Amino acid sequence: MVDTTAPGVVSVTPSSGATGVSKDANVVVTFSEPMNQASAQTAFQSANLGVNTFSWNAEGTTMTVNPNADLEYTLSGKTYTFSVTTTATDKAGNALSSASEGSFKTFKRITTNVLNKASTNAEINNTNTVSSATADIQVGDAANNSSKRGFVGFDLSTLPADLVPANIESARVKMYVEAIVGQPFTQLFPPSNC
Template sequence: MRTPWRRSAAALVLASLTLSACTGSTTPTPDPGDTTPPSIVSVTPASGAVGVAKDSNIVVTFSEPMNQASAQAAFQSATLGASTITWNASGTVMTVNPNADLMYTSSGQTYSFQITNTATDLKGNPLSNPTSATFKTFRQLSATLPLKASTVGEISNTFAVNSVSADVVVGDLANNTSRRGFFGFDLTGLPADLNPVNVLAARVRMYVNTPIVGTPFTDLFQSCSGSFCLFQGKSVVMEHVAYGNTIAGSAYGIAPLSADLRGLTDETPCSGLVCLFVGTSTGWNASDISAWLKDDLTNRAARGNLSEVRLSFPKDTNGDNAADNIAVSNAGATKAQLVVTYLMP
C-alpha cells in the first residue's frame, strides 16, 4: 500500500515533466539539414559579350553563401592567366581580377572560363547550374586621317587667304604682315558609331620644311631672362578651332574652342636632359590632340565631320622688316595627317 507522501512525490515528478515539455527545455528534434543546391544568378561579362574593357573583372553572383575554397577551385580558365579572387562580406559574390590586363587586338582577344559543379554551398550541396562563358575584348584599330583640301591654307593679319600653296607659312614676312596656318582633318575615315570615350590617342603629324626662315623661335617669342631660358623648348602654338568646310579670312582671329594650347614638337624620341630642349624643328613634328578629337566627335554633325587646328607664334610679328617663319608642307607624302588609335566592339 502506497503512503500518501509517496503519492504526492509521484504527482510532483509528473507535473515537473509536463511543465518541462511545455516550456521546450527538452532536447529538440535534429534539423534534417539544407538540401537546396546553390545556383549561379549572374555572370559578367556575359557569355558572348564583345567590346569588354581590358581592366574588366569576372564577377559571379551565387544564390546563397558559398564554400569559398570550393568555388574558387571550381573556377577554371586557360586564357585569363593568374588572378586574384575576392568575395563580398556575405560570401555570395566572387570577383576574379586577372593580375595582368586583358589584351586588345585588331580582331578582339577571346577569353573563356567555366565554373564546375564542384562548387558547393556551406552545407556541401553542389552547384546546380555549372556554366561556361566566352567573351571578346574591344578591337584596337588605327586610322590615318587626311586633310580636307578646302580647309587648309594660311591667312594674313589683313585677312587675305592663301589656300592653294604647297606650303603653309606660319610667322611673319619682310613687310611685317603675319601668317597663321589652318588645317582641317577629315573624320569620315572613322566609324560613324565610334564612341568618343574610346579614342585612345590622336596625334597630329606635320612636316616642317628646310630651311626655317629667319629666327622665328627667337623673334616671335616673348623675351625671357635667367638660366631657365636655356631649358625652354620653343614650339609653334597649336589651337583647337572650328571654322567650317572652307577657309575664310575671318578664321584668322576666330576664338579657339578651349584655352588648351598645344605645342608642335619634334617627334624624334629623346631621353634624359635632351628632352628639355625639344621644340618645333625641321622634319616631322607631332602633337597629341586626343581631347580635341573627342570633343569633335561629340559634336561631329555640327562640325561637318572635321577636326580643325590653327598654328601661330606667340607674337604675330616683331616689326623688324625681316621674315621669320616656318613652312609646313602641304604636298605629297609630307602632308599633315591625324593618326588615331581607337576601340570598337
C-alpha cells in the same frame, strides 16, 4: 534545419557572347546563395585570363575576378573563355547545381591613316582674320610682325561610326616644314654667350 539546396549561378558579367569588352573589365559571378569562397575560387577556370585576384561582397554571393594583367586588344578582338565548375559549393557543402560557362571578346584594335582635308585648313592672324590654306599653312610672325596660327582639318569618315573617343589609345600627327623665313630658331634659342 539542414541546407540541402544546391546553389546556382544567377548572373555573369560580361555576359556570354559580349563583344567590345574593355581591357580593364572584371568577370563578376553572382550565386543564388552564400558560397564557400575558397571552393568557388578554385572552381573558376580560364585558359587565357591568366592570374587573377578574387574579391567578394559582404554577403558572400558575388565573386569578382580581376585579371592581374589587362585584357588584350587585337585586330579582330581577343576571345576570353571561362567556367565555374561544380566543385564550387555553398557554405553547407552543397555542390553547384550545374557548371557555368561563358566567353566574351575585347575591343578590336584598329590602326588607320586619317588624311588631311585641305578644304578645312585655315590660318588666323592676330586681328582674327581667317584665310583658307588649302596648300600651305603659315604660322609664326609675318613680315609685318603680325602673328599667325594654323588649323588643320581631317576627313574622319574612315573611322568606325560607333567609335568612342575614350577608346582611342593614341594618335600621331605628321606635318612637314616646307620653308623657313628668316631665323626663327635663332631668335627662339639664341647662342649661350649672348
